[in-house]
Amino acid sequence: MKVYIYIHKAPIRVFRISKRRLWLRLKRDLLLLKEALAQEKQETKDMLVTYKRYTKKQASHEELREANKQFGDLLKGLGLSMFVVLPFAPLTIPLVVKLGKIVGVDVLPSSFNNMSEKKKKKIANLSKNKE
Template identity: 65%
Template structure:
């Protein structure tokens, strides 16, 4: 019966909608990854400045705990990086993460455990596309036609 419904509807329209849905899903995943990596980068910079201040002797215990937690996050990322190099990485990484959840071990770095809603991620995508479109428009307006002599 489901096949009949798919064929009975406009198949081209269904294919277009399915393609658009997949593209949006990939965009959301890429934006979420970009956000997580940017957060991880910022936290790592803070960690390095805290460790530099630690060598000079002027750092609080709270800051040192924060830096050590970030160092553990980096080690978690490196541990997953080993699986990314191996064959069948798209299968092994989710399997390792799921096994970690079952056992009660947090395998992912803290920035990848974000709870952003789809609306927030969609808004970031729209903002990024508008900014990109604005840059293209301004680049086109800067180009002047050649002068004929």
């Protein structure tokens, strides 16, 4: 740290800026997570409505196929939540997701699959709004 102080003219300012950048990044990531969870919630509600309609024989095969796909996503989320209980959850969950990609198994629910694309779009929109 002493070398860093001698190199930079304003180390305290650099520290404050980096701290602010970290918080903004964290807020942006949490907003993306909130959107993904809201989407998953809405899809699950639609799934339950479709199953209710199926019991009355009012649902089509396509609607039932989409409901079954969402049920699979729900089971994926429940299976992944098992790792939250483990002591090293911040390490195990990314490891399981990475191993799933290597093996070719989709571990995350569908609303979480395109999070990186959503993040890029969000950053682009924020930069346009600043200009």
